[in-house]
Amino acid sequence: MTITSSMSRNQNHNSSKRIKTCDNCDVAPWSDLNHDALFIVMMRLRVADFVAFSEVCKSWRSLALPNKKRFMASKSPMLMRISTCASNKKRICLEDFEGGKSKTTLPHSGGRFYLGLTCGYFIMFGRETKDFWLVNPITRHGLHFPPVPIFYCESRIRAILVFSSIISKWVFVILYRFDHFIWFSIAGEGAWNHVSSTSPIIDIHAFKGKIYTINYVYDYDSDRGEARHLCEMRLNPDPKLTLLKTKNFPKNDLFLPKFISSDENLYLIDSFPNNLWKVYELDFGEMKWVPFEETRDEYAFFFNGFKHGAAVKIESKDPRYDDLDESGNGRFIAGNMWYFPHECLNVNLLHE
Template identity: 25%
Template sequence: MAAWSDLTNDLLLHIITFLPLSDHYRFGAVCKNWRSVSKLRQHLPTPELPWLVLEEESETRRRKFYSLSEAKHHSIDIPKLHGCCICGSSHGWLFAVDIKITGILVNPFTQECYELPPFPAFSKDVDVTTLIEKEKVPSGSTGLRDYTLEEMQTIMVSKAILSHDPKERSDFMVMILFGDRNAPAIWRPGDALWTVIEGPKYVIMDDIIYFKENFYVLSALNVLYVVDFNPKPKLIEVGPQIKIEGCFWQPWQRYLVDFNGNLLLIERFCQRLDKELFMTSAINVAELNLEENCLCERFDISDFALFLGRNSSIFVNSSHFPMCKKNSIYFTESYFPFKFGCRDVGVFDMTDRTINTFYPVVFPPCVGSPIWLVPNP
């Protein structure tokens, strides 16, 4: 029998198309020849469900991940993410804020990294440089709205998205919602500073999306904006007027989602369990038609499943994954993970409007909440 290392590349390339990501890396560790085959991008691992990015292990500092397809945990050592709060996921890249309140963009599987410039001021009352200096005092008190560095890591950026995969296009852009009002800002490779996008004053923004070659921003006042880059970035109101008819309770969070070329508005409602803990109680879905300037409620997403949170929107065809529930929304998010951990995770069935669990363990208190990630090796 021939040695395994002597198998032809054609045969190895055929084998690797059946392997999930975790086995893809084990395949590449067998020998030099197998490793060279595993790095060929035209033969990537078989598609799988999004991974859940979890907390950092306290002893090893390795980042924990949960593969929904395998129902298995994995630990990966990613030095650039040590001590970081992950607050965005897009095209398989993670956006994180480190202990110096500086942003980085990391691909956790290739460990490629972009170091980003300092953020604009969190607010007129909080200067990050002063905050870091005061944190060196043994008492740990900042004196500025009582924010600690750990809390600032979590709240500095509420969401971050990419226009394109940096491995596919060098002219990609990063867009964030930052500061106490979730103001939008843009960064391009080569920029020395973030460019804050001009918009209505004193308006808090809820979500952002890159949709059909444009950035869109949704405000907490139910107004949709598109970013106009000429001559400098500013927000212009577009789309239908969004109203909540006959509903006393306001959504806890809204999301913009690209569903097969259709723009969806997702409204997530929560109920209060105690003073500071909220749990998702219902999710509503509507389709925004920008051409006809109308909004239409949707009661199903067919055979698809949506993965919702601080990540860019992710849809998968559940018929390709037997373990995935169709016509469902998998959600995870927490605004106080450093205090309570993240308990608000589950799967919302749009057919019977019930909520069940997909991960039975309560996430411990940590810097950054669990977030969905599409593997992009």
């Protein structure tokens, strides 16, 4: 009885070893998964999971990185909520149109408040220190910039993050609306420089490798006694503003125009009472402003107040946008806080 039981145990043990060995031989490594099938899986991921996906192995990374722009571009703007946790840091909740949620705690956010978005980064301003931390909630990459020499009301700040190819460094650019100066700081250098203008500057925006501003000037030839001009800001080799001639800058339709852009187009936009919006697209070939209703494009315009916005091209029958407010020939969504995945891994690379 003892011998039989012992033999049975040995047979079972050997059988188990054979099965395990066989199973291990039949299981292929995750890195060997077919890329066509893996691509389908990847495109169904949430935004916050994409970075983790790209770090699984070299094979997955080789699939993810070349397709990161396509992945992010496929994702709709996400509703954003900011709260303060027990450690006094900011907790971010991002929710997509399908109800999927991603939560993260921002590093370097303790004792700071949110000023806006740029290039996928949260702009966090220190209440006491007066300095800035820019943090990407997806990659958790952070950039630090010192206090600006002159600081006004934070509600007037318009800020953008760009990357200079000449010096191979990040540059943080700040405008106080209606001021005559644009301040900029190079990451790691701990200092600020500025560009001055003879006229107040209304807005600033980075688009396709260049920085643009809207300048407000008094125009004796205008019925309203005022005019707005489009300028380009150069950082290198000598920081300066250059006036760009446009054929028909909309003087009467836009009182306080703001920049907004899609991947392909640059717009001016302004809001009026009764939920009325005016939008113009810049035709760079003709250097003229075209009313949005004449472009026949389908876009949804999302805004975080005056801080930041984005134009997202949509299909006319896309059910995700059925509940969004419409005005004129476009969809205009203001008042909520939105995060834009298509900007998350993009870089405002300056063409200098």
